[in-house]
Structure formats: structure tokens, C-alpha cells
Amino acid sequence: MWFDGLRERLRADDPPALCVAFSGGPDSTALLHALAQMSEARARGLRALHVDHGLHADSVAWAEHCATFCKTADIPLMMVRVEVGDARGEGIEAAARRARHAAFAEHLHDGEWLALAHHRDDQIETVLLKLLRGAGPEGLAGMRALRPFARGFLWRPLLETPREMLRKYLAKNELSCIDDPANADPRFARNALRREILPRISKHWPHADASILHAAWLCRMTADYIGNAAQAALKTLRREADTLDAAGWLALPDALRAPVLDAWLHARGLSAPPDESRTELRRQAACAANDGTPLIAWSGVEVRIWGGRLHATPPLAAPPEDWQAEWTGAPLALPRDCGTLMLEAAGTESARAADVRLDRAFVVCLRRGGERIKPAGEPHTRELRDLFQQARVPPWLRARCPLVFENHELVAVAGLWISEHGKTVFGACGANPCWVPPEWAE
Numbered sequence: 001m002w003f004d005g006l007r008e009r010l011r012a013d014d015p016p017a018l019c020v021a022f023s024g025g026p027d028s029t030a031l032l033h034a035l036a037q038m039s040e041a042r043a044r045g046l047r048a049l050h051v052d053h054g055l056h057a058d059s060v061a062w063a064e065h066c067a068t069f070c071k072t073a074d075i076p077l078m079m080v081r082v083e084v085g086d087a088r089g090e091g092i093e094a095a096a097r098r099a100r101h102a103a104f105a106e107h108l109h110d111g112e113w114l115a116l117a118h119h120r121d122d123q124i125e126t127v128l129l130k131l132l133r134g135a136g137p138e139g140l141a142g143m144r145a146l147r148p149f150a151r152g153f154l155w156r157p158l159l160e161t162p163r164e165m166l167r168k169y170l171a172k173n174e175l176s177c178i179d180d181p182a183n184a185d186p187r188f189a190r191n192a193l194r195r196e197i198l199p200r201i202s203k204h205w206p207h208a209d210a211s212i213l214h215a216a217w218l219c220r221m222t223a224d225y226i227g228n229a230a231q232a233a234l235k236t237l238r239r240e241a242d243t244l245d246a247a248g249w250l251a252l253p254d255a256l257r258a259p260v261l262d263a264w265l266h267a268r269g270l271s272a273p274p275d276e277s278r279t280e281l282r283r284q285a286a287c288a289a290n291d292g293t294p295l296i297a298w299s300g301v302e303v304r305i306w307g308g309r310l311h312a313t314p315p316l317a318a319p320p321e322d323w324q325a326e327w328t329g330a331p332l333a334l335p336r337d338c339g340t341l342m343l344e345a346a347g348t349e350s351a352r353a354a355d356v357r358l359d360r361a362f363v364v365c366l367r368r369g370g371e372r373i374k375p376a377g378e379p380h381t382r383e384l385r386d387l388f389q390q391a392r393v394p395p396w397l398r399a400r401c402p403l404v405f406e407n408h409e410l411v412a413v414a415g416l417w418i419s420e421h422g423k424t425v426f427g428a429c430g431a432n433p434c435w436v437p438p439e440w441a442e
Helices: 002-013 026-036 059-073 092-107 120-132 163-172 189-204 208-237 246-250 254-267 275-287 384-390 420-427
Strands: 018-021 047-052 077-081 113-115 146-149 152-155 243-245 295-298 301-306 309-313 324-327 340-345 362-365 403-406 409-413 431-436
Touching (some): 002 163, 018 026, 026 163, 047 092, 120 163, 120 189, 120 208, 246 254, 275 295, 275 301, 409 420, 420 431
Parallel strands (some): 018 113, 113 152
Antiparallel strands (some): 295 301, 301 309, 324 362
16 A cells, blocks of 8 residues: 555656665665656666765675665665764764765755655654654644755655555565664664653553644644745845844744744755744844844854844854955955955946956055045045944954055055045056955855
8 A cells, every 4th residue: 555655656746856865774675665666766767875874883784785785676876975973962863864964965966856764653753852852833743745955855755654564565575674773772862752652652542643643734734834924024024135124023923033033044054043042132132232233153153133133144253363465456365254355347346357467566454443544535534443334334344344555555445445546556457446255245
């Protein structure tokens, strides 16, 4: 029955290209073998991907087992060895999963669907684990059958198939598979749930599995509705430079505030905050002064509150205080997180004068405090501090903006202001200093 259901799922979902994440364990063995019997899967270039974590003494033998299985079934196999490395306090199980998914992302082809063998029992365990970790509707909805991933999609066609059916399929077809002892290690939360907790729940509530899955289905509908509402709200709250209106974000209903923040961050390739950081961000946004720049940081993310908006970046390196370099017009890489200085053809907005060279060398440095410039066309010399404030340049960008000097005279603040002398010098070569900010600032 499950075999026919898999074929129907394959026909209905119609993946353009198909790869199976093949560990050699019982579940992925049943899935790969079943797909190999289907002409529909073969026609989609069915192949397998095995990730060797190197965490067990038999991992090489397991890889050889997978190679033999695929050769016998005439299925192309790619084997990838990964280094699990530092668990970052998340536990070896989570660290291995992170390394495995990084390998999946790297080796998935454009538009390809990666089939994972997660089944009905896995879904029940996932929902309960999410509940115990305090997840909201999205987490309590469990795993999605299909979701975007890397250059393609993750596909879980067996989420309605019980583990027992897969075991019977293995026995019927006399398929050998790998028995990873880690799957019985009670130190891992999922194993403890599977072997100790769920049997006791089922003893007292025989229909608990169906009830859990029904609750997950209800949470999925709720999560999808909230997700759509969050995307609509995000469109109204986005401001230039992909910032987020702080007051508008604070005014959102409680059910939307976190999803909107997370959607905004994920769109920028950044991770959602832990609960304590989320709470602090809300508090700081509610009381931030106009001249302050509160910073809330968590792993891989910094969010600043300035000018009534939230500004998100990866962690920024502090600009070196004494950095300086000579510049004759060629593209100049500034210190980390400071971008590039180059020439822009005069009279254009985007044409880069890559081949233009200046007839003299200028000195480029970053702000050290107290700099002054008399912008072309203005009657007075101005402090950069005042100019930056007037132009509403974010404080964390001010320290990264390249300053161009000649004989200790500030002649240009690249891309922003230029003196009369600088205008004459650079105008002679038909180009102006141009600052290309780092990618996170564009």
C-alpha cells in the first residue's frame, strides 16, 4: 500500500530531478529501493547522495555498503565526507545534522529535489520534541512535505507512512541495511522519546499518534495563515536599505510581531533571535532615544535601532583606527566590512571608471575624529560629524566611509562630499571618488 502511495506522490508532485539522501539505514534504504523500481523516478535522473560524518569507526564500511547497494541497483551515487567539528554547544546530533545539510546544499543540483525518508513516526517525534522545546505553530506543525532548499527542494514523500510498513518492505525484499548504534543511544533526545516516552504515552492513550498528527495539521494551517499575514505586514513595514519600521513593528499584534521579524531577517540571510534577544529587541525599540543606537546581538546577527528603524547586519569588525593607504585611482579594498573605494565616471550614476588613473597619489584613511571639509559650492567649512548627521548616515557606516586626503587636506568623503580643489583634480580625469559599501550595507 505504501509503495503505491509513493508512486502516486511521485506522479502528483512531479519533481523535475530526483536525488535521495541515502544513509544506508532502514528508512532511506526502503525509499531508495522503492523509487528505483519506478520508471517515473528513473526518468527524473534518480541518484543517491551519501554523507559520511566520520563519527563512527565503521563509517567507511557503511559508505562501502551504500556504494555496493547503489551499484547493484544501477543508481548513481555521490559520497561526501564531512567534518562535524565544533558542536557549538548544540550537541553532537545537531552538529552532525548541520554538517549533513551543508553537504546537501552544496551538492544539490539546480532545481533538483532531495528526497528524505522521514516517515509518520518521525513526524510524531518531531512534533513532541518541538513542544518540549517551547515551539510555536510553525514548529508544532512538524516537518513540511516539501520546502525550498538550496538550489532545489527538500521532499519528504513518506510522512504518512508508518515505520512498520517500511520494515515489512525491507523484510519482504530481503534488503540489508546499516544499523547505526547511535539510533539506540538514550543520550539523544529523539531516542529517549522513541524508546521510553512514546511507548508509555501509547499505553495510556492508544490513539495518541493520530491525535498528535491532527494537532500538527491544525498548527500547519495556523502557521501558514500567520506566515501569509506576516509577509503582507512586512511589505508595509519595509523601508529603504531594507530596514524595518520600528514603531510599525511594535504596533503589530503579538501573533505577528515575531513572524514579521523572522521573515525580515531570513530574507537577509540572517537567523531569527532566541527568545531573550527578541524580548530585549522589543524593549529597546520601545524606548530608544532619537540620538541613541542600541545594539542587540546574537549568533551571527546584529540588529541596531536608529532613526526609528531596525537595521540588521552580520557581526561587524571594528574599523582599524590607524589604517591608511595610497590611492591612484585603481579599485582599493578597504579594511574588513568597509567596502571598496574606486572611481566613477563623472556625470553617471553607475559607470565605474575602472581604467582611469590619477596623476598623483592620494592618501585614504578612515575617520579618526575632528575632520573638516568645505564642500564644493558651500560657503563654510563643516565638521564631518555635522555633515553625517545632517545627511542621516547611520553611525556604524560613518566610521567605514573612506576619506581622501591630499597634503593633509580632506578633499573628498567618497560618494558624499568633495571640495572645490578635489572637484578640480578629479574633474580633470572625468571621474569622482566612489565608495562601494560592503554587501551587507547595500
